[in-house]
Amino acid sequence: MKKLLSLVLIALLAFSLVGAQAQGTVNVFNWEDYISEEVLELFEQETGIKVNYMRFTLNEDMLVQVRTSPGAFDVVFPSDYAIERMMAEDLLQPIDYARVPNAVQILDWLRNPDYDPGQVYSVPYMWGTVGILYDTTRVSAPIDSWGALFDEQYKGEVFMLDSPRDALGVALKYLGYSVNSKNPAEIQAAANLLIEQKQKGIVKAYQVDETKDKMVAGEAALAVVWSGDAQYAINLNEDLAYVVPKEGSNVWVDSMVIPRSAPNPENAHIFINFMSRPDIAQMNAEYIEYSSPNAGAIELMGEEYTGNPTLNPSRETVGNCEFFHDNNDVKVLYDTYWGMVKNAK
Amino acid sequence: MSAMAFPPWAVWLMLLGLAAFAGMIALSIRRNRGIRRTLFAFPYGLWIVVFTLIPLLLIGYYAFTDRSGAFTLDNFRTFWDSNFEMRKQMLDMGFDPADLGIARGNVNMDTLIYSLWMAFLCTLICLAMGYPAALFMADRNFKLGSTLVVLFIIPMWMNFLLRTIAWMSLLEDNGLINTLLGALGLPRMQLMYNSRAVLLGMVYNYLPFMVFPIYNALSKQDPKLSEAAMDLGANAALTFFKVTLPLSLPGVISGITMVFMPSVTTFFIPRVLGGGNTEMFGDLIERTFLSADNWNLGSALSLIMMVLILLSLTTLRKFDPEGEGGTMI
Numbered sequence: 045m046k047k048l049l050s051l052v053l054i055a056l057l058a059f060s061l062v063g064a065q066a067q068g069t070v071n072v073f074n075w076e077d078y079i080s081e082e083v084l085e086l087f088e089q090e091t092g093i094k095v096n097y098m099r100f101t102l103n104e105d106m107l108v109q110v111r112t113s114p115g116a117f118d119v120v121f122p123s124d125y126a127i128e129r130m131m132a133e134d135l136l137q138p139i140d141y142a143r144v145p146n147a148v149q150i151l152d153w154l155r156n157p158d159y160d161p162g163q164v165y166s167v168p169y170m171w172g173t174v175g176i177l178y179d180t181t182r183v184s185a186p187i188d189s190w191g192a193l194f195d196e197q198y199k200g201e202v203f204m205l206d207s208p209r210d211a212l213g214v215a216l217k218y219l220g221y222s223v224n225s226k227n228p229a230e231i232q233a234a235a236n237l238l239i240e241q242k243q244k245g246i247v248k249a250y251q252v253d254e255t256k257d258k259m260v261a262g263e264a265a266l267a268v269v270w271s272g273d274a275q276y277a278i279n280l281n282e283d284l285a286y287v288v289p290k291e292g293s294n295v296w297v298d299s300m301v302i303p304r305s306a307p308n309p310e311n312a313h314i315f316i317n318f319m320s321r322p323d324i325a326q327m328n329a330e331y332i333e334y335s336s337p338n339a340g341a342i343e344l345m346g347e348e349y350t351g352n353p354t355l356n357p358s359r360e361t362v363g364n365c366e367f368f369h370d371n372n373d374v375k376v377l378y379d380t381y382w383g384m385v386k387n388a389k
Numbered sequence: 390m391s392a393m394a395f396p397p398w399a400v401w402l403m404l405l406g407l408a409a410f411a412g413m414i415a416l417s418i419r420r421n422r423g424i425r426r427t428l429f430a431f432p433y434g435l436w437i438v439v440f441t442l443i444p445l446l447l448i449g450y451y452a453f454t455d456r457s458g459a460f461t462l463d464n465f466r467t468f469w470d471s472n473f474e475m476r477k478q479m480l481d482m483g484f485d486p487a488d489l490g491i492a493r494g495n496v497n498m499d500t501l502i503y504s505l506w507m508a509f510l511c512t513l514i515c516l517a518m519g520y521p522a523a524l525f526m527a528d529r530n531f532k533l534g535s536t537l538v539v540l541f542i543i544p545m546w547m548n549f550l551l552r553t554i555a556w557m558s559l560l561e562d563n564g565l566i567n568t569l570l571g572a573l574g575l576p577r578m579q580l581m582y583n584s585r586a587v588l589l590g591m592v593y594n595y596l597p598f599m600v601f602p603i604y605n606a607l608s609k610q611d612p613k614l615s616e617a618a619m620d621l622g623a624n625a626a627l628t629f630f631k632v633t634l635p636l637s638l639p640g641v642i643s644g645i646t647m648v649f650m651p652s653v654t655t656f657f658i659p660r661v662l663g664g665g666n667t668e669m670f671g672d673l674i675e676r677t678f679l680s681a682d683n684w685n686l687g688s689a690l691s692l693i694m695m696v697l698i699l700l701s702l703t704t705l706r707k708f709d710p711e712g713e714g715g716t717m718i
Contacts, residue, residue, distance in 0.1 A: 226482075228486075232489050247666070262563055380474070380496075383497075
């Protein structure tokens with residue numbers, strides 16, 4: 045019995061070692077439900093490289109994993125400010141663009157993002173905006189300003205995002221400040237606006253994942269959402285509309301990066317190049333329904349994509365938006381003020 | 390910087406935990422409890438050390454250190470004054486918090502008091518509903534008693550998160566209840582997104598923990614005792630208050646602990662049924678660990694919670710010194 049047990053254990057151990065070091069694998073760490081499964085199958089068929097696919101739900105969780113498990117991931121999909129953080133902590137290796145020829149497909153305005161100047165470390169995967177999803181049958185006029193969220197006319201009709209940076213970011217933008225403000229007075233003004241909004245009974249709930257389905261069901265008139273969630277909801281309920289308010293907003297990019305500790309950097313480059321191929325980028329964009337950074341994919345999707353302002357906002361709208369930047373030094377301010385908002389009665 | 394990078398201190402603590410475990414085994418063998426018996430206890434002992442003792446030591450370690458791993462009491466100051474760390478950061482940045490009117494913050498204390506209040510209400514309601522239910526179920530003349538027991542148990546086979554989400558689809562503005570009201574021509578009500586809905590969710594989830602200990606205590610009671618009381622001239626009320634109730638007290642105490650403990654640490658329910666409009670202490674701890682990424686403060690808050698629960702349990706224990714109701718501590 046003992047012998048059998050130890051044999052099994054040794055076999056298991058050996059397999060796990062082989063699994064980690066085999067030539068033909070790529071360890072991918074992506075957001076939950078953020079890729080077309082078909083694409084992964086195609087990649088394995090075409091390249092013979094086995095994909096070891098892992099998922100996360102928060103940039104912060106991903107960061108902890110990448111820090112504490114060096115050598116576990118070849119390709120990771122962080123957002124803008126998380127890329128900045130990873131660069132600051134020296135966790136990334138530069139992309140060898142000679143091995144990613146499909147990167148020429150990346151849209152011009154995403155080529156030199158301020159979170160990764162010169163795009164040394166990251167190849168964009170998907171992008172989107174933050175805006176207001178609203179029920180056209182329940183608002184008096186088309187919404188074009190964050191001001192609607194603070195209008196007593198919509199008492200008990202507003203869903204806010206349950207996230208300090210996103211909620212305070214909305215208030216900061218409405219007040220004419222940057223979503224990356226590091227000025228305590230500005231952050232306080234934003235928090236006070238949110239507290240007032242709550243005390244007036246305008247907010248119905250602070251939530252994240254539940255919002256899209258509740259908007260489809262008609263639970264509220266207005267909601268702060270990400271553009272992809274907006275598209276999902278609009279597909280299911282034609283009364284809904286999405287707008288990026290005129291004051292500007294947050295625009296975000298999720299990109300592919302290669303950790304410095306990646307065990308298979310060769311395969312990582314092959315994977316990133318494959319993801320940037322127009323037909324593949326199209327499959328992902330159509331499955332995920334966020335905005336594509338890939339010119340070739342956009343051409344393939346045609347009018348259906350380019351004519352959709354939710355997924356393809358005008359250059360002017362995007363120009364009005366800001367990326368989030370790493371805010372480690374003022375994070376305690378955002379979190380503490382957010383605690384006051386959540387605790388306001 | 391990283392909260393997960395275990396400092397040498399923590400590694401020593403873990404080694405200490407394992408050494409204590411080895412010591413316990415050695416002691417057990419020397420005391421002639423027999424090697425065989427010790428070996429049987431081994432899996433559970435190891436489990437306790439790895440998943441209870443070491444995590445507890447780690448929470449203690451994080452609670453008393455800052456992000457760099459240096460000893461500090463600041464986490465407890467931040468518990469008392471939720472603006473403490475923020476004021477420190479503002480000063481570092483060259484801003485005077487006084488200019489912005491930033492004084493002591495009571496967010497953490499208020500959340501704790503609110504949680505204790507909600508847990509108290511939940512326990513009270515569970516007791517008021519649970520005791521009569523247990524009486525019914527334990528009554529030998531009540532044929533449906535055992536069926537009721539099963540009906541109480543069945544919902545517990547389903548995951549607690551699922552049950553709570555199910556309540557959401559009942560209580561929503563366009564949920565089942567409101568749709569029904571609308572169909573009957575009655576006005577719709579806002580049932581969700583408030584503290585009442587949170588309390589409802591808590592009572593629903595924790596009620597069985599009140600009913601079963603009381604039911605156990607009652608069904609173990611010898612019916613001859615109350616028959617004797619009746620024979621001696623006591624009426625039904627007097628019999629209940631002089632015989633049945635005192636004998637069932639251990640069960641009641643156990644029920645109160647089993648409901649109060651999870652109630653006070655409740656999280657997720659306020660987010661789902663309360664729409665995140667009110668935060669309970671469990672939500673605060675979760676937010677501190679995950680969104681604020683502050684393991685040190687989060688650990689301090691957890692430690693305070695544990696001490697409070699321990700205190701309330703030891704107080705309750707005084708009423709049930711034999712531990713007859715199966716109280717856990």
